[in-house]
Amino acid sequence: xxxxxxxxxxxxxxxxxxxxxxxxxxxxxxxxxxxxxxxxxxxxxxxxxxxxxxxxxxxxxxxxxxxxxxxxxxxxxxxxxxxxxxxxxxxxxxxxxxxxxxxxxxxxxxxxxxxxxxxxxxxxxxxxxxxxxxxxxxxxxxxxxxxxxxxxxxxxxxxxxxxxxxxxxxxxxxxxxxxxxxxxxxxxxxxxxxxxxxxxxxxxxxxxxxxxxxxxxxxxxxxxxxxxxxxxxxxxxxxxxxxxxxxxxxxxxxxxxxxxxxxxxxxxxxxxxxxxxxxxxxxxxxxxxxxxxxxxxxxxxxxxxxxxxxxxxxxxxxxxxxxxxxxxxxxxxxxxxxxxxxxxxxxxxxxxxxxxxxxxxxxxxxxxxxxxxxxxxxxxxxxxxxxxxxxxxxxxxxxxxxxxxxxxxxxxxxxxxxxxxxxxxxxxxxxxxxxxxxxxxxxxxxxxxxxxxxxxxxxxxxxxxxxxxxxxxxxxxxxxxxxxxxxxxxxxxxxxxxxxxxxxxxxxxxxxxxxxxxxxxxxxxxxxxxxxxxxxxxxxxxxxxxxxxxxxxxxx
Numbered sequence: 001x002x003x004x005x006x007x008x009x010x011x012x013x014x015x016x017x018x019x020x021x022x023x024x025x026x027x028x029x030x031x032x033x034x035x036x037x038x039x040x041x042x043x044x045x046x047x048x049x050x051x052x053x054x055x056x057x058x059x060x061x062x063x064x065x066x067x068x069x070x071x072x073x074x075x076x077x078x079x080x081x082x083x084x085x086x087x088x089x090x091x092x093x094x095x096x097x098x099x100x101x102x103x104x105x106x107x108x109x110x111x112x113x114x115x116x117x118x119x120x121x122x123x124x125x126x127x128x129x130x131x132x133x134x135x136x137x138x139x140x141x142x143x144x145x146x147x148x149x150x151x152x153x154x155x156x157x158x159x160x161x162x163x164x165x166x167x168x169x170x171x172x173x174x175x176x177x178x179x180x181x182x183x184x185x186x187x188x189x190x191x192x193x194x195x196x197x198x199x200x201x202x203x204x205x206x207x208x209x210x211x212x213x214x215x216x217x218x219x220x221x222x223x224x225x226x227x228x229x230x231x232x233x234x235x236x237x238x239x240x241x242x243x244x245x246x247x248x249x250x251x252x253x254x255x256x257x258x259x260x261x262x263x264x265x266x267x268x269x270x271x272x273x274x275x276x277x278x279x280x281x282x283x284x285x286x287x288x289x290x291x292x293x294x295x296x297x298x299x300x301x302x303x304x305x306x307x308x309x310x311x312x313x314x315x316x317x318x319x320x321x322x323x324x325x326x327x328x329x330x331x332x333x334x335x336x337x338x339x340x341x342x343x344x345x346x347x348x349x350x351x352x353x354x355x356x357x358x359x360x361x362x363x364x365x366x367x368x369x370x371x372x373x374x375x376x377x378x379x380x381x382x383x384x385x386x387x388x389x390x391x392x393x394x395x396x397x398x399x400x401x402x403x404x405x406x407x408x409x410x411x412x413x414x415x416x417x418x419x420x421x422x423x424x425x426x427x428x429x430x431x432x433x434x435x436x437x438x439x440x441x442x443x444x445x446x447x448x449x450x451x452x453x454x455x456x457x458x459x460x461x462x463x464x465x466x467x468x469x470x471x472x473x474x475x476x477x478x479x480x481x482x483x484x485x486x487x488x489x490x491x492x493x494x495x496x497x498x499x500x501x502x503x504x505x506x507x508x509x510x511x512x513x514x515x516x517x518x519x520x521x522x523x524x525x526x527x528x529x530x531x532x533x534x535x536x537x538x539x540x541x542x543x544x545x546x547x548x549x550x551x552x553x554x555x556x
Contacts, residue, residue: 001515002384003526004399008377008534009501010352013271013359018377028359029375035536037374041346042116044371045081049344054079057343060237061123063215065224071121072228080119081346083109084339085378088130089167089214091139091153092183092200093221096511097351097378097503099520102218103527104379105349106225111531112346120346121228124218125339128168128211128231129285129329131292136167136210140497141507143186148493151183153210164291166329168209168233176213180204187509192516196509225524230343232335238325241338244368245284245328246318251367252282252297258363259333266359274356275332281306283334283364286317287327294331332357337364340373347374379530381523382495382502383511391491394484403496410485411474418473426470433462 008018017028030037049057058072074080085105087098105122113120130136137153156173159165184197203216215229230237248255260277267273282295282303290308295317298304302311312320321327330338336358339345350358358375365372382399384392392399395413402409418426437459444451478485497505511519 001386001511001519002389003522004382004384005526005530006380006382006399006501006503008352008380011272011274011356013266014352014355016271017355017359029372032374032376032534033536037372038112038346038536041371041373042081045344045346046079049079051076051079054344056236056240057082060230060234060240060342061121061228063124063219063223063227063229064121065226067226068223068228071119071226074119075121078119080121081112081116081344082121082123083112083347083349083376084123084125084343084345084373085349086125086127086335086339088127088132089136089211091137091151091210092180092204092507092509093214093217094139094507095504096383096506096508097380098218099222099508099523100379100381100503100527101349101351102222102227103225103520103524104376104530106222106227107524107527108347108349108376108531108535109226111528111535116346122226123228123230123343123345126211126215126229126231127335128209128233129166129287129292129326131164131166133164133167133170139183139507140505141183141186141510142493142497144188146490146493148497149186151179153179164293166233166287166292166326168211168231170209172204172206172208172210172213174206176204176206183509187513190513190516193513195517196512200509221520232329233326235325237342238328240342241330242321242325242328244338244341245330245334246314246321247368248330248334248364249282249284249295249303249314249317252284255283255363255367256281258367259360262360262363274353274360283331285329285331287324287329292329333361334364336361336373337368337370340365340370341368345373347376349376349378351378376531377534379523379527380501380503381526385494388491388494391487395488399495402492403499403501405499406489406492409492410478410488413488418470418477422473426466430463430466433459433466437462 008014013028017031020031030040054076058076061072064071075082083105085101087094087101090098093099102122102124105124109120109122133155137155138150140148140150143149153172154175156170156175158173159170180200184200187193187196199220200217203220204213208216211231211233215231218227219229256277263273263277278296280296282297284295285292286295286305288305288308288310293305293307295303296306298311302313303317304311317328336348339348348358355375355377358372362372384399391397392402437455440458441452441455444455495502
């Protein structure tokens with residue numbers, strides 16, 4: 001199987017950011033290859049995070065493999081940093097890009113540790129307070145017949161469909177056993193299968209929440225590579241972030257104005273916003289009885305819950321939050337600020353959508369006096385099995401062409417494959433028709449100019465009839481090439497399932513069951529290449545900066 005790196009996708013804003021376009025210079029984060037972004041953040045971390053703050057940050061983490069405890073000790077004692085990434089929890093570990101994110105963070109942490117001379121640990125932030133069950137509880141795979149199949153875990157019966165509780169509140173029930181067994185039944189049998197079946201069965205058990213099972217999956221798969229984890233609803237984390245959340249509510253009107261200013265500037269430059277700025281909306285959610293609800297500013301300094309309409313004043317919210325640690329949580333805009341405030345994050349590994357969000361939220365970092373971490377794009381690759389590669393070669397296709405709708409791609413390819421004789425005769429007929437109808441229009445026009453439209457109609461009808469002949473020839477070719485077209489459709493299912501990049505849809509388990517743990521090793525090597533190609537050339541500090549270790553330079 002070939003592993004081929006793919007360009008980092010995303011909006012035009014994200015592409016301009018990575019291309020270094022002047023138009024995107026402000027307010028986006030520093031370019032990932034610019035050492036200045038890392039330098040600013042290191043200075044801020046060395047000023048703000050003393051031994052106690054680093055010890056507190058370390059206490060929030062779990063995982064890290066067999067040497068995790070020792071690595072955390074070094075992180076605290078030697079004033080270390082973190083490389084973080086994050087994701088909402090997803091059924092059975094989610095799509096491929098979840099692994100790509102984690103491996104990018106692991107390899108980037110290793111590289112930054114070598115270059116800074118300080119301990120740098122990779123941390124995966126699990127957004128356990130997310131409330132989108134429908135999105136979190138589904139995954140896709142290719143079954144043993146190469147058919148694309150969606151697996152969905154139903155909402156446990158004790159919860160109503162119109163409720164939107166945070167995912168960590170929902171314990172899995174016995175239906176997870178049934179859904180998992182169905183999922184496993186569609187995966188290929190191999191020498192590697194028993195190991196992975198056992199891993200998934202150990203992780204996905206009734207009584208656990210979806211975030212807990214998601215973490216157990218990633219920890220069993222990647223923990224020994226040194227990956228640490230943090231759940232966003234951890235009580236100690238909530239306690240540490242509460243002052244920032246309350247300050248956000250207190251300044252919400254001013255912050256909204258600044259966010260709107262940035263959004264207007266991006267719009268003026270014809271960039272598409274990743275998320276709109278809602279009138280009166282704060283960047284804070286409340287864990288309410290009806291589910292997780294966003295707070296909006298109301299009258300007389302009160303705040304209104306968006307769905308239920310109930311209102312609370314700031315002092316009442318603060319009092320309730322101090323009694324109930326899980327009451328308040330950040331939205332997608334504020335979450336990176338909370339993370340950078342609580343954790344000594346040197347760099348954040350972002351996907352294309354996250355990178356676009358981060359271009360909009362500079363005012364939030366400024367409002368809370370938090371220096372923005374360096375932003376590094378996550379790795380993107382395509383896994384191209386031999387049978388799929390043969391289809392690409394047979395039709396001489398660029399991989400990206402498979403993203404086109406099947407009927408368009410099939411029709412274009414078959415038209416290109418028209419027998420030379422038919423192609424020649426159709427072309428000659430069209431040329432002759434064009435010449436003769438023009439000549440006829442000229443001579444009848446000399447007699448009576450009102451006859452020219454009739455000749456034009458004759459030409460149009462003739463071309464239409466020729467198109468119809470070509471269409472029927474193509475249909476005949478399609479009937480003769482059903483096997484080839486089926487191969488094309490399967491290749492599209494492998495690389496662009498549902499018309500989207502493989503990494504955004506496909507579960508990794510199909511590939512792990514077929515290729516074993518060696519696939520993770522190969523992907524880790526690709527992540528290292530990715531980090532070298534997309535990171536700064538050197539982060540070694542200047543010699544006049546006391547207290548900063550002198551790590552080796554860029555290793556090409």
